[in-house]
Amino acid sequence: MKPFAQQTYYEILEVPVTAPMEDIHAAYKRLMELYAPDSIAVYALVDPDQVDALRARMTEAMEILTEPDLRVEYDKDLGLPALRLVEAATPAPSAVERAAESLSTAVAEKRDGAVTAETKGAPTEPPVAVEEEKPEKRRRSAEDAGEASNGVTSTGVQDFRASFFTGFSLGYVTSSFQMSPAMGSAVDVSAAMSRAESASSEAPVANASATEGGAVDARSRGGTHGEAATSSAGVEPRAVSAPTAVANGLQDAGSTPLPGDAAGQGSGEGTVAAEARSRAVSPAPQAHALSVPPSATTTVAEVASEAHALAASPSATTMGAEVVASEAQAMPASPSAPMPAPEAVVSHPQASASTPVAVPPAQVHASPAQPVASTGVMASAQVEASVVAAPASQAAATNTAPAVVASAPVTAQVEVSPAPQPVATTPVVAPPVSQIASQVADAPPVVTQTPASSELALASRPASRPSPGGRRLGDAQVLSQDAAIATAEAAMAQVAARVREVRPRIPDIPSDAEFNGELLRRVREARGYTLQQVADRTRISSRHLENVEADRYTALPAQVYLRGILMNLARELGLDPLRVSRSYLALAFEKSGKK
């Protein structure tokens, strides 16, 4: 039971957080009728201004929630998964079916050529994994997947698949977010924000011709327990129609505090120490930009991304873990793209639950180094993937963080090796440039994101999904800037709130102090009140107050009144009323000899 002023926009409009746009409009319309000034239902219920306030807030809620971008931002603030950017057009079941279908194809493909220049087969998100999820999560992720896939229909099959999976895996991340919303939100706003910031950009898939877009997504899911951290990393190089090929790395949520790890966040460091237990890992299609003209590189900012905490050891997971194939391919730069070939690739073992599949765990090293001209950041990632067939593979999480400074490119390497233990990543941060350090597993990475840096840092977040309505790569900058600003604001707001709470210090008052007029005056002044302000607030005439402070006992009213005055005054000053009145009256009695 909370007053409407504290309700979220969703609560205000009485819609589920997944409500599509039409529902929100409909709810708004209905509520405006219900709370219309002449509505009988609110007649005499509360003050008219309260109704007005409610209506204003509803309007605000409607405006925010019906604006996709704003809604995403708002969801981030709430710590909600940003699932519903795109309305789910596809019913969940079909999404699942599709998943199954592509799963099978992926498997088949994988069988034939694990290493090809292009990997298309996405390793598969085992449907089983889906199954394990709680129903609602499942629904969501399926939905998400559906959305994702929908968004991409126009693009090639591979892209479709890649993005499909991306969506899918994002769905998972999301759900994990959801699992621990309380923690996440409890923690602090800035954390939430930074999370938000990490949201990545999803690049719309452009034309396949230029590049083959692949999405790499690695994610580990944290269990519900705080111990697990979820990190998702997606790397999606995508070709944008412009000559510039951009590879975006999505950075993983790991760098931002995840909801899962409330503990880490509290401190504000944004570190997450967690061991990632990953249950489901998403497939990693990998990508490489094939034809990236070298010249393009100048304009391209590459983000290296990385990271991935992957799977936990099978035994660790409550259910058996299975690792599903991930194939990672490392494609060095395509011929056409000489050096700066962005490549990304990642692999990911997937651990999924029940059905053991023999899957090769993949190792990936990504060393991203890309020169970026304008931004001055380059990261190229190299990924090596080794495919091993190990039925039970454990993946270790690792991460990566490429920070690149213009002048001195720093390469980050990501290694994902199947190791039972999560590897900590070291974040590299270049202060002037911002960068993202992502971290994963147990290493608490510090997230430093300066606003400037935000351009590069993309974090992959559930929010991102390729959607027609989603953001384009080009928006990333804006987005991240906004996010950075929001983060800064949130931090400031927090500080401000803290400051506000502390009342100005009052002089130390010894426990045996006598409250004479002088002391009361000092306290008042320490509080920053003028005599008139106190008079207005206590409704004691300023003449009396003056007399009290001047210890003009004879000018003061009779004791009964004086006591009332003193008590009110003390209360206003935050002193103990009884003590003040007793002490002052004793003095008055003593000094004046009367009463």
Add this chain to the structure above:
Amino acid sequence: MGVPMPKPSRAPLAEARALGTPIPEVRVSGPPGLGSRPRPKRIIAVGGGKGGIGKSMVSANLGVALAQAGMNVLLVDADLGGANLHTCLGVGQPEATLSDFLRKNKARLEDVIVPTGVPRLSLIAGAQDALDAANLKYAQKQKLLKTLMGATADYLILDLGAGTSFNTIDFFIMADHGLLVVLPEPTSVENAYRFAKAAFFRRLQQMEAEYGIQDVVDSALTTREGSLRTLHDVLGQVRRKDPVAAERLERELAEFRIRLIVNQARTDADLSVGAAVAAAWKKFFGIDMDDLGAIRYDDEAWRAVRKRRPVLIERPDSPAATAIQRIASRLLALDGSDTSPNP
């Protein structure tokens, strides 16, 4: 609340005898563990704040509907200042009324129960003769409350008077189902809200000693500016002092649920007034209210009152009658699903 009655009343039995019908097994209700301590299985209070909105009509017909559904129902006219439930049922001037019970020290409730002519439905008529009956003294009220709690019936329906005096409110909040009758018009809605607020604050007041929040509740009840205005404020205040108590308080307040009945709905829009009121109430106070349904404005109902017969008997297929039957079945469903006895 459960104070054992000296003797279980045998109302249904007596009535059955009077009617010459086969004697039904008198069911001892209540939680199994409590043995034979009689108490009504469910108490329904019908209030509404404003006068003339059909509280008595709803009570009488609801009683008929529940009785027709096989329940033993005892209707009590708790409208001490303006009793007319007997008229709605066509009982005529009853020879024994509530005031007899209140006045005489040793009176037993069953002495004032009169049959209504409807099987399984009996009545305790309101005070007719004592003109000061409305001003119930505290001890009298306690006696009445205790006695009513001990009455044996499946359903005890209290038809409350208008207004929000403590005499009325106390009966209302003692009930398992507090039915709030409203008409889709501002005057009635206004009074209904006031009634509901008064009921919650009264409830708070009753709990206050237990939670040590007397001062807070008192300040909530005095509506001076700057004082606590809503339950949120009260709970917030209590929470500051004692989070655990606040939680229990909140739970207990939430347990007491008001159920709305919209009477005399003339338009389709009127039918949804109940839902709207419940939504607005929830929005501002965070407390759930149920919308039990609306009763259409129906000339048959009015004609039935003129004939001094319950519309449910007079015209069982009229819109008003069917609406009341629907409400009755909803109540039965609520109680059926809620198996835990509510002491």
